[in-house]
Amino acid sequence: MSSDELWLIAGMFAVTFGIRYLLFGLAERISLSAWLGDSLRFIPPAVLTAITVPAVLLPDGQWQLSAANPYLVAALCSIAAGIVTRNLLATIAIGLAAFFLHRLWF
Amino acid sequence: MNEPSSLRRQEFIAGVRDTLPLLLGALPFGLIYGAIAATSGLSFAAALAMSAFVFAGSSQFIAVGLIATQTPVAIIVLTTLIVNLRHMLYSATLLPHLRSLPQRWRIPLAFWLTDETFAVTVHRFQRADDSPHKHWYQLGSSIAMYLNWQLCCFAGLLLGDRIPDAQGWGLDVAMPVTFIGMIIPFVRTLPVAISVLTAGAASLLTLALPYKLGILVAAFAGIASGLLAQRLLRAQAALAER
Numbered sequence: 001m002s003s004d005e006l007w008l009i010a011g012m013f014a015v016t017f018g019i020r021y022l023l024f025g026l027a028e029r030i031s032l033s034a035w036l037g038d039s040l041r042f043i044p045p046a047v048l049t050a051i052t053v054p055a056v057l058l059p060d061g062q063w064q065l066s067a068a069n070p071y072l073v074a075a076l077c078s079i080a081a082g083i084v085t086r087n088l089l090a091t092i093a094i095g096l097a098a099f100f101l102h103r104l105w106f
Numbered sequence: 107m108n109e110p111s112s113l114r115r116q117e118f119i120a121g122v123r124d125t126l127p128l129l130l131g132a133l134p135f136g137l138i139y140g141a142i143a144a145t146s147g148l149s150f151a152a153a154l155a156m157s158a159f160v161f162a163g164s165s166q167f168i169a170v171g172l173i174a175t176q177t178p179v180a181i182i183v184l185t186t187l188i189v190n191l192r193h194m195l196y197s198a199t200l201l202p203h204l205r206s207l208p209q210r211w212r213i214p215l216a217f218w219l220t221d222e223t224f225a226v227t228v229h230r231f232q233r234a235d236d237s238p239h240k241h242w243y244q245l246g247s248s249i250a251m252y253l254n255w256q257l258c259c260f261a262g263l264l265l266g267d268r269i270p271d272a273q274g275w276g277l278d279v280a281m282p283v284t285f286i287g288m289i290i291p292f293v294r295t296l297p298v299a300i301s302v303l304t305a306g307a308a309s310l311l312t313l314a315l316p317y318k319l320g321i322l323v324a325a326f327a328g329i330a331s332g333l334l335a336q337r338l339l340r341a342q343a344a345l346a347e348r
Contacts, residue, residue: 001149001151001152001155002149002152004179005148005149005152005155006152007179008152008156008169008173008179008182008183009152009155009156009159009160011179011180011182011183011186012156012159012160012162012165012169012182012183012186013159013160014183015183015186015187015190016160016161016162016165016186016190016193017216017217019187019190019191019193019194019197020190020193020194020196020197020216020217020219021197021212021213021216021217022194022197023194023197023198023201024197024200024201024204024212024213024215024216025209025212025216027201027204027205027212028205030201030205032198032201032202035333036198037202038333038336039329039332039333040198040199040202041199041232041298042297042298042301042328042329042332042333043195043196043198043199043325043329044196044199044224044225044228044288044292045289045292045293045298045301045302045305045328046301046302046304046305046324046325046326046328046329046332047192047195047196047221047305047321047325048221048225048285048288048289049285049289049302049305049306049309049324049328050305050306050308050309050320050321050322050324050325050328051164051221051281051285051309051321052281052282052285052286052289052306053305053306053309053310054309054310054313054320055278055281055282056282057310058313059276059278070276070279071276071279071282074279074282074283075282075283075286078282078283078286078287079286079290082286082287082290083290086290086291088127088128088287088288088291089126089127089130091283091286091287091290092127092128092130092131092280092283092284092287093130095279095282095283095286095287096130096134096279096280096283099276099279099283103276
């Protein structure tokens with residue numbers, strides 16, 4: 001491993017662990033206001049959605065709003081499967097299957 | 107004396123079990139990371155060390171992409187910082203549940219905090235039972251994700267030069283479909299649905315922001331709209347009662 005690589009990994013470790021640990025480390029000294037506490041339950045779905053939507057609609061950084069976009073087709077199949085089955089494994093498996101079927105056909 | 111340890115084991119195993127579907131989603135992601143790393147110019151040892159010590163899929167991806175274009179180390183580290191800032195929102199969410207644990211628990215649980223483990227564990231913490239061992243559930247989920255990630259990255263690195271054009275296969279579709287599976291169980295009330303729709307729309311309006319900062323801006327827009335909707339619904343309910 002070169003020294004550049006060592007610095008890179010040390011730096012990425014430091015910032016990633018730092019972000020994940022900061023609040024846990026200070027836990028005794030932090031008290032959340034009711035307002036902030038209320039906002040916590042919106043965090044997981046909001047963050048996950050903000051990551052997912054662009055990945056589906058602009059898979060290569062370009063808008064692809066059509067049935068020819070396998071990412072969009074896979075996502076729509078996943079959403080339908082998730083709502084119908086309420087099963088995580090089925091949601092993922094059906095989305096992946098739809099993606100690869102789409103790729104085979106187009 | 108035997109009872110608490112068997113309860114802990116039950117929580118641990120439940121955490122592993124509930125994370126299994128997410129391992130399927132992470133598998134192709136780890137494979138492509140390995141394959142891209144193998145062709146990016148990053149050494150084999152460094153690519154493995156990055157998975158072992160950084161353990162953050164999306165920033166590892168971005169990092170190997172930047173390495174391939176000769177980006178300076180400081181810029182890659184700064185990008186990692188920004189891409190991973192969302193984890194601070196996750197730790198804020200878990201804070202009320204983990205604050206009574208000693209540091210020897212908080213440190214490893216922080217190191218292993220990922221989108222997947224967070225999404226699975228938060229449901230466990232929010233369930234109404236007063237089990238004092240819920241952190242064992244998070245530990246089970248964390249270790250399952252960690253081992254799976256190391257194995258997949260290793261396999262991807264080994265296969266890397268043998269899979270032609272691994273990036274062209276579109277295995278990265280695993281991320282959005284996994285995330286969709288994680289989002290759906292949260293959407294049970296109108297304010298959460300409004301929050302999700304707003305975050306999605308905002309993520310498209312903030313695409314021009316550098317370093318994926320749009321993710322954070324969109325998340326805050328979603329959170330704010332959810333809070334607002336909740337307030338309005340509560341106010342409406344209070345009026346109806348009068």
